[in-house]
Amino acid sequence: MQSTTDNDLECLDVRKHFGTVRAVDDVSFEIPKGSFFSILGPSGCGKTTLMRMIAGFETPSSGDIRIKGKSVIGTPPNRRNVKMVFQHLALFPMMNVYENIAYGLRCAGASKDVIRTKVHDVLERISLPDVANREISQLSGGQKQRIAIARCMVLDPDVLLLDEPLGALDLKLREAMKIELKLLQHQFDTTFVYITHDQSEALVMSDNVAIMNEGKFVQIGTPQELYHNPAAAFVAGFVGDTNRWAGKVTRVEGDTVEVATEAGLTMRGSVRGGTSPSVGDAVNAFVRPEFITATRAGGGAQSGADGGNLIEGKIDSILFNGANSRVLVRDGAGELIEADVVLTGGPEDLKPKDDVTLNWSAAQTMSFKT
Structure with missing residues (x-):
């Protein structure tokens, strides 16, 4: 695979071994700018390990990871323009909404005026302009999801990683948030990389989906391609x-x-x-x-x-x-x-x-x- 800056993210022959266990085994893919890309697979297939390598929390055993065409191997997480929304969101309960969103900007040394402008702008874009002074405990589950995304997006990342962020929601709210996440991705025009074991989440939201099993990508395609034209028995049995x-x-x-x-x-x-x-x-x-x-x-x-x-x-x-x-x-x-x-x-x-x-x-x- 040849690197190109038309892609926000590229993984080239990436492997990760833990002793004799091949958690990620020779994975290559590229994600064009502004895409919603999902990695779908059963528990233990290696998708979380792959995401942690993209974020910088794990180092590949071999291969390369490139953001905007530039290798980030050896670059620590705080120096990569990649942000991550965790499954349990990790919002700070001792801070209100404004302080949660402003936290990363403050750590980066932004001025108070810049912080104020960016925080209020991102709250407008997620359609929650009036919650800046609320405590986290006063928010609904859907509002917390949007605040967790806003806290990342205020830093203008090249890639946003989402680690099964809908897993803790009830069924009705989870269905609503699928639509909400897709709309937010269009609103920010930022590349989203979403990992899940829930096929309905991946099929509804994604431009392209990678089916992962036993550390390998079995097939990459649009939701329609995976559903109607699976390339392997595993895909036919897992999708739909x-x-x-x-x-x-x-x-x-x-x-x-x-x-x-x-x-x-x-x-x-x-x-x-x-x-x-x-x-x-x-x-x-x-x-x-x-x-x-x-x-x-x-x-x-x-x-x-x-x-x-x-x-x-x-x-x-x-x-x-x-x-x-x-x-x-x-x-x-x-x-x-x-x-x-x-x-x-x-x-x-x-x-x-x-x-x-x-x-x-x-x-x-x-x-x-x-």
């Missing part, structure tokens, strides 16, 4: 809800394979991940619940034009979520298959114990060679 079957290839027709699953089902799927499976190869097959149509048995369901999949089953239970709900269907082999349905509250709605036909196309089944 999905049904998964393990099986073996029994037939190959171009980019379409027929798979006999371990549960005894036969289904057709599209080949993904750049592999060319042969008859007898082990594969994992995935299909998302929203791609499966569920109709009452005998309701006239037809296979897709590409020779799709038809499976008979019985509704085991219904997970109600308003109009967009989900049925859990137990097939003839006793396996549960999830399918999304629209419930209107009328007598035509599917109900538990109904016999149903599940229908989806081969193109919507993502098959990966193991």
Whole structure:
């Protein structure tokens, strides 16, 4: 990867070893100016270690980290123009809002006039112009989030790092803050690097997302690319809800394979991940619940034009979520298959114990060679 000042942040072949453990293993990526970039992965995948190296709290075992095209290896955290919002925010409870935001400016030796102007300006930009004199304990959870961001942004960082800052919020506030963070990122036009294990946060807010597992980046792409065109079985299973079957290839027709699953089902799927499976190869097959149509048995369901999949089953239970709900269907082999349905509250709605036909196309089944 060639360095360019068009990027706010670059990591080049970065590794971090703790003894024999490879916490971060040969990670390279670049983030253009003004982007919202998320690193998404399960706990223990190395994303926090990577962020700490970017912030300067850890030193890479090898590789380079560049801010605005300049290497920061060996540069201490307080000398990097990178700021960090921690999961628990770390606001100072003994200081009011104004003093919290002004703290970094005071440490940098800014004059009182400059501090006053910058603090009030950043409070306006986060839409909290009237809270300067409030105590931290008087703020709501969402207001605390914005103050923590303002305390960083008042210092005009090149990159803002966010370490799962929504983890401590309740569900409703967390949903609201996803939108709020995206709007704030546009407002400040600053590069945000966000780490999370919550896929909904990453998919909703990000321009690009890196999927991380076992210290490596598995795939980088837009949320749409990761969801619809995963490059590996791990991405298909980790991003979004999905049904998964393990099986073996029994037939190959171009980019379409027929798979006999371990549960005894036969289904057709599209080949993904750049592999060319042969008859007898082990594969994992995935299909998302929203791609499966569920109709009452005998309701006239037809296979897709590409020779799709038809499976008979019985509704085991219904997970109600308003109009967009989900049925859990137990097939003839006793396996549960999830399918999304629209419930209107009328007598035509599917109900538990109904016999149903599940229908989806081969193109919507993502098959990966193991």
